[in-house]
Amino acid sequence: xxxLKSMQIAASGLRAQTGRMxxxxxxxxxxxxxxxxxxxxxxxxKIPTFRSEVDRxxxxxxVTMGKVRQDPTDFRTKYEPGHPAADQSxxxxxxxxNSVIEMNDMREAQRSYEANVNVISATxxxxxxxxxxxxx
Amino acid sequence: MVxxxxxxxxxxxxxxxxxxxxxxxxxxSGVGAGGDSAGxxxxxxxxxAIGSVIESGKKSDAQSQAMAAGKANIVDVATAVTExxxxxxxxxxxxxxxxxxxxxxxxxxx
Numbered sequence: 001x002x003x004l005k006s007m008q009i010a011a012s013g014l015r016a017q018t019g020r021m022x023x024x025x026x027x028x029x030x031x032x033x034x035x036x037x038x039x040x041x042x043x044x045x046k047i048p049t050f051r052s053e054v055d056r057x058x059x060x061x062x063v064t065m066g067k068v069r070q071d072p073t074d075f076r077t078k079y080e081p082g083h084p085a086a087d088q089s090x091x092x093x094x095x096x097x098n099s100v101i102e103m104n105d106m107r108e109a110q111r112s113y114e115a116n117v118n119v120i121s122a123t124x125x126x127x128x129x130x131x132x133x134x135x136x
Numbered sequence: 137m138v139x140x141x142x143x144x145x146x147x148x149x150x151x152x153x154x155x156x157x158x159x160x161x162x163x164x165s166g167v168g169a170g171g172d173s174a175g176x177x178x179x180x181x182x183x184x185a186i187g188s189v190i191e192s193g194k195k196s197d198a199q200s201q202a203m204a205a206g207k208a209n210i211v212d213v214a215t216a217v218t219e220x221x222x223x224x225x226x227x228x229x230x231x232x233x234x235x236x237x238x239x240x241x242x243x244x245x246x
Contacts, residue, residue: 004219014211120218127222134229 003127005058006119012062013116016050019065020109023048024102031097039087043095045071071096178234185230189223196220 023046033043049066073096081090176184196216202208 004222007215007218011211011215015209018209018211120215124218124222128225131222131225131229134226134233 003123005060006123008055008058009060009062010116010119010123012055012064013119014113016063016065017109017113017116020048020050021106021113023068024106024109027095027097028099028102028106030095031099031102033095034083034085034092036085038085040085040093042075042085042093043097044075045073045095045097047071182231182234185227189220189227192216192220192223 027045030043035042047069049069050063051066052061053064054060055062075093075096077091077093079090080086080092083092086092196213196219199208199213199216203210203213
């Protein structure tokens with residue numbers, strides 16, 4: 001049934017946004033994770049990607065999480081000579097996570113999720129109205 | 137899967153059963169000859185529909201149980217339960233309509 005198909009497609013969007021939210025949570029949680037050894041690299045920010053996928057059973061394009069890529073931008077450095085992860089000159093590398101960017105990504109994930117939920121509830125209303133035709 | 141479309145199909149079949157002119161060319165005796173028409177009888181159709189509703193009910197039950205066990209995704213549970221709900225609603229309204237038609241016939245003064 002076509003209505004249920006659109007529901008399944010929107011559900012794939014929900015799943016994808018859940019995965020994106022997971023990556024954002026990782027970034028936020030690891031915003032201050034430094035290296036274990038002096039001069040080492042800290043946590044590198046992850047970027048979620050999405051790709052369209054043809055669902056053979058549904059005969060429609062659904063969305064799935066693609067590979068989670070790493071953000072190649074430079075790390076933040078702070079002068080903290082006493083830190084266990086500090087290099088010879090006393091600088092510590094911190095992850096390239098910017099909390100403002102993460103917050104915005106989170107808001108975006110939230111809004112996309114809501115949009116997909118709205119598709120599902122609108123579809124449900126359409127089905128309901130169609131069934132109501134029988135009851136009239 | 138029970139859908140409003142298959143419900144509409146059911147009505148078309150019912151209308152054919154109730155309409156004597158559709159059965160007359162085959163030499164049937166009106167409503168009584170319903171079982172001999174080319175398509176499946178209305179009873180078989182409803183049976184099929186109930187079967188598929190039960191099937192989707194089982195699916196959503198399995199999802200809910202997996203969810204309770206902490207294995208399923210909440211999205212899968214929500215979609216499975218919604219599908220079942222829609223299927224049951226469609227079937228129930230077809231049933232109500234058929235029973236209403238039956239009662240109408242029973243009220244007919246002879």
